[in-house]
Amino acid sequence: MSKRIDVEHLKVYYGDFLAVDDITMQIEPRAVTAFIGPSGCGKSTFLRTLNRMHEVIPGAYVEGKVNLDGENLYAKGVDPVRVRSQVGMVFQRPNPFPTMSIRDNVLAGVKLNSRRIARSDADELVESSLRSANLWNEVKDRLDKPGSGLSGGQQQRLCIARSIAVRPDVILMDEPCSALDPISTLAVEDLINELKAEYTVVIVTHNMQQAARVSDKTAFFNIAGTGKPGRLIEYAPTQEIFNKPQEKATEDYVSGRFG
Amino acid sequence: MSIATTSSKLIGRQAPRWLPLLIGLCALILGAALSALIGFSIGLWAVFAGLIFVIAGPVVVGMLEGSRKGKDAFARYLIYGAFLLALIPLVSVIWVVLGRGVPGLSGNLLGTSMNGVSGVTDNEAAQGGPAYGGAYHAIVGTVMITFWATLMSVPIGLLTAVFLTEYSDSNRAFRWMGRVITFLVDVMTGIPSIVAGLFAVALFVQVLGDPSARFGFIASIALSVLMIPTVVRNTEEMLKIVPNELREASYALGVRKWRTITKVVIPTAMSGISSGVTLAIARVIGETAPILVTAGFVASINFNAFSGWMTTLPTFIYYQIMNPTSPTNPQVSEDRAWASALILIILVMILNLAARLIAKIFAPKTGR
Ligand SMILES: Nc1ncnc2c1ncn2[C@@H]1O[C@H](COP(=O)(O)OP(=O)(O)O)[C@@H](O)[C@H]1O
Ligand SMILES: [Mg+2]
Numbered sequence: 277m278s279k280r281i282d283v284e285h286l287k288v289y290y291g292d293f294l295a296v297d298d299i300t301m302q303i304e305p306r307a308v309t310a311f312i313g314p315s316g317c318g319k320s321t322f323l324r325t326l327n328r329m330h331e332v333i334p335g336a337y338v339e340g341k342v343n344l345d346g347e348n349l350y351a352k353g354v355d356p357v358r359v360r361s362q363v364g365m366v367f368q369r370p371n372p373f374p375t376m377s378i379r380d381n382v383l384a385g386v387k388l389n390s391r392r393i394a395r396s397d398a399d400e401l402v403e404s405s406l407r408s409a410n411l412w413n414e415v416k417d418r419l420d421k422p423g424s425g426l427s428g429g430q431q432q433r434l435c436i437a438r439s440i441a442v443r444p445d446v447i448l449m450d451e452p453c454s455a456l457d458p459i460s461t462l463a464v465e466d467l468i469n470e471l472k473a474e475y476t477v478v479i480v481t482h483n484m485q486q487a488a489r490v491s492d493k494t495a496f497f498n499i500a501g502t503g504k505p506g507r508l509i510e511y512a513p514t515q516e517i518f519n520k521p522q523e524k525a526t527e528d529y530v531s532g533r534f535g
Numbered sequence: 536m537s538i539a540t541t542s543s544k545l546i547g548r549q550a551p552r553w554l555p556l557l558i559g560l561c562a563l564i565l566g567a568a569l570s571a572l573i574g575f576s577i578g579l580w581a582v583f584a585g586l587i588f589v590i591a592g593p594v595v596v597g598m599l600e601g602s603r604k605g606k607d608a609f610a611r612y613l614i615y616g617a618f619l620l621a622l623i624p625l626v627s628v629i630w631v632v633l634g635r636g637v638p639g640l641s642g643n644l645l646g647t648s649m650n651g652v653s654g655v656t657d658n659e660a661a662q663g664g665p666a667y668g669g670a671y672h673a674i675v676g677t678v679m680i681t682f683w684a685t686l687m688s689v690p691i692g693l694l695t696a697v698f699l700t701e702y703s704d705s706n707r708a709f710r711w712m713g714r715v716i717t718f719l720v721d722v723m724t725g726i727p728s729i730v731a732g733l734f735a736v737a738l739f740v741q742v743l744g745d746p747s748a749r750f751g752f753i754a755s756i757a758l759s760v761l762m763i764p765t766v767v768r769n770t771e772e773m774l775k776i777v778p779n780e781l782r783e784a785s786y787a788l789g790v791r792k793w794r795t796i797t798k799v800v801i802p803t804a805m806s807g808i809s810s811g812v813t814l815a816i817a818r819v820i821g822e823t824a825p826i827l828v829t830a831g832f833v834a835s836i837n838f839n840a841f842s843g844w845m846t847t848l849p850t851f852i853y854y855q856i857m858n859p860t861s862p863t864n865p866q867v868s869e870d871r872a873w874a875s876a877l878i879l880i881i882l883v884m885i886l887n888l889a890a891r892l893i894a895k896i897f898a899p900k901t902g903r
Contacts, residue, residue, distance in 0.1 A: 332786060334704050361789025371780040374899030375802045385788040388798050424899065435784070442788055 278305035278476045279345040279362075279445040281326060286340035287505075288321050288330065295321045297505035299340075301495060308468060308477045310487035310514065313497035314529070318506025319480045320450050322497070326478065327363035327448060328356040344445070361385070363446040364439035369455050370431035372423030372438070379419040381434055382406060385442035401441055408474075409437035410467050429460020433467060446476040453486065465490050484530055488518055496526045550599040555615065558595060562588035581623075589616045629880075636877030639870035641666070645878075648672035649834035649860070657861035657868065666867060668860070670875045672836040673851035676751065677882065679840045680830065680847055681820050683755035684762060689812055691759075692766025693801075695720070699767070700774040701796055723764040731760040732825025751840030754830040754847075758819040765818060769811030773804040806894030813890035817883045823849040848879045 281303040288296040296318040303309050311319045324330040325338050328349060342349045349359050372381045382402045386393050393401070402419065406412040411433040415426070423434050432452055439447055449468070453461040468490045471477050481487050487494050495511040510517065510526045521527045566584030573579065592612040597605020643666060652668030660666040695716060703713025735757035739748045777800050785795040801808070831844030832854060855872035859865035 327787070329783065329787060332783060334706075357786075357789050357791050359789075360787055365783075365787035367780060367783065367787075369780060371778070371784045373781060373784070373799060373803075375799075375897060384785070385790070388785060388788065388790040388794055390794070422899075438784075438788065 277443070277445050278474060280305045281446065281476065281478075282341075282343040282346075283326075284341040284343070286322070286325060286338060286342060288318070288325055288338050289336065290321075290333065291335040293503075294505040296325075297507050299508045301508060301511050303476060303478060304493065305476045306472055306474075307492040308472045308479060308490050310491035310494045311478070311480045311497060312482065312484060312487050312494060312529070313506070313509075314499065315482065316502070316506075317497040317499040319497055321506070323448050323450055323478060323480050324365075326446070327360050327365055329360070329365060331356055361442055362444050363448060364442060364444035366432070366435050366439055366447065366449040366452050368451040370428055370435050372426075372431050372434050374422070374424050376423060377420045378415050378423045378426070378434060381423045382437050382441050384438055405437040405441040406434075408440050408471070409433045410463060410470070411437055427460065429456045429463055432456060432460065432464055436464075436467060436471075440471075444475065446478065447471060449477070449479040451480050451482065453481070453483070461486070484518075484532075488514060494518075496521075496523075496529060498525050498529070547604075548600055550596050554595065554599075555592065555612075558592045559588055562591060585616055585619070589613055632873065632877050632880060635870075635873035637874075639872075639874030640877065641669075641874075643667065644669035644671075644871060644874050645674070646671055648836045650836070652834070652860060654861035654863070657859075658864050660867050661861070661864035666870075668871065670848065670851055670871060670878065672834065673846045673848045673875060674878060674882075675836055675838060676830070676845040677820065677847040677849075677879070679838065680751045680754045680758065680826070680845060681816060683752055683840050684758035684819060685812070685816055687755065688759040688762035688766050688815065692763050692812075692815075693770055693808070695763075695767045696770035696774055697796060697801075699771050701792070701800070720764045720767050723760065724768070726760065728757075728761055728819075728822050729824040729828070732757040732828040734760065735825070735829050749829060749831040749844055750842050751830050751837070751845040754826050754845065755840065757825040757829050758822060761819050761822070761825075762815045765815040766812060769814070770804075770808050773807035773811065774800060776807075777803045802897050803899060805897035809890045809893040809897075813886050816886055820883060820886075821849050821879065823853050826850050827853075848875050848882075851875055852879075 283299055283301050283303070286296070286299045287294060299322060311323065313319055321330065326342060326349075330336040330338070338350060340350070344359075344362065348354070372378075373384060376384065379402050380387060382405050383393070383398055386398070386401070403412060403416075406415060411430060414430060415434075418425075423431060426434060432455075436447075436449075436452075452468075453464050456464065465486065468477060468479065472492075479487075479490065491514045493512065494514045494517040496509045496517060497506050498509045499506045510521060510523045512522070516522075517526060518530050521530060562584045563580075565587050566580050566582075567575070569583045570576065570579040589609075589612050592615075593605050593609035596608035600608075647667065647669040648671050649668045650672075656664075656667050698709075699713055699716060703709050703716075732754075735753045736749070738756070739753050740746050781799055781803060782795055785799045786792075790798075826845075826847050827850055830847070830850075832850055833844040833846050837843045837845050852872045852875050855868040855875070859868035861867060
């Protein structure tokens, strides 16, 4: 169940401040799309508008459209809570719920919504989600232990398992590896590679090697200066972005001349 | 061999570990001797012993280990001294209340009221007869009044705090309301307890149109006026320290805001919230004046907070001391008062344990 995302003329504001200006792009299903760019250029801001998470911040709003398989997320009457159950999100810092066990963390999407689930179905869901997150073998003997006892990389994979367990169509990841060591990063990258078989994956990263390793398409964002809005500069297959970019700014950035 | 000599350069001279104990012992003996010169009293002894301990300790350490360690020891010994100083009031309160309260504790005290107990019975008790009368009615009153006060203040305080932390900055009107509420809570924190009592009485006299309206629930209202600001303030602080990341994690799973609050935010903050509630209860459970003006004072048992006068442990203690049942033999009443004080402390301790238990159940889990 992987869906395509069509963004049309999207602008994002924090109060009066225009943070991201006029973005139009298509994000392919069953593929990994990476957002790269210098910090402050609005990658996180834009990513959060893809599941309406920006609305948690007082004063933040958007203009434009985001279509998920043709359905506009910002149409009148759309419930942001339903949007988020179709478009999941993984954050920069692993954030398992500290009061819950590993098992309950995976089931959080079900349990927090007080949905009834048979014990056997729950066991199945826990196992399949943890397997998809490449974590099952490491935690299968300690499912009732707290999630906070895991290593950073394991915690991040637990958070991914938690997102998968609500069976979304799209998974958004905001710098999922920036708090992790190289070994854990590798584990998460392998996982991202597997996830694209079933999901639309969008990942923000400021590590260009990572973008090159995991993504099929890459979008480069840039900002003209502080206080200016971030813009989409170039969006192309990852190979092209890194080998023969069309824009000067992209070339400078991927070759490490700035940013 | 060479390794041993190089590493030994890193180890300076060290004072033995039992040095503080030795110095403490010497300070006690010397202090006793010095105070005996002036005229012995426990207070003087403690002052001398403390002074000698704080001065001699660093000097000895300084001679043994060098002046830098000596200065470090000075700070350390000051802290030891401050710790002991802080223990004095705590230990002496418990000591005195135990010492004077335990003799009065009996099945009678715990199980009977003062109904029918008069000066005559107390005089007989003082002569060696059986001691009748107890604090049962006061225990019942304390529990009932505090229960109703808690039942009202906790939901109100909790919801107010939830509004302040989770909703008040979502739009301009709410922001404004939040500021007003915070201001009012601050004002409420400063209300003297007797004023809260008078307010509660005036309110009920108005509402019921009965100038002599006095019953337990009015006292509960007065106490909740005192409790609510404490609960709001504390809960607010506890909710604020719940990391935003947890709220976002919950939203990102498609969980609604109110479920996020009730199932993620509050449970994460639960241990702090419950200890704050206990603190608020402990603050009001010892109130005397607002109880007297709202619930009156009786000698008999009353379980119904909504009609009839009620006695609580503090008002019972107050009356037993100020108006002994038998003026000629006040000792019997004093025994009851001290035993009741002990019961009051035990009640607060039980509450504390309950809060710990709740905190344990909800506490963020650690361990692998
Ligand atoms: N909560 C916020 N309120 C106001 N401005 C914000 C907020 N979050 C981010 N911004 C601003 O939006 C711009 C883009 O930020 P962000 O999306 O975090 O960039 P990136 O993720 O690319 O580093 C920055 O100028 C930042 O200051
Ligand atoms: Mg960012």
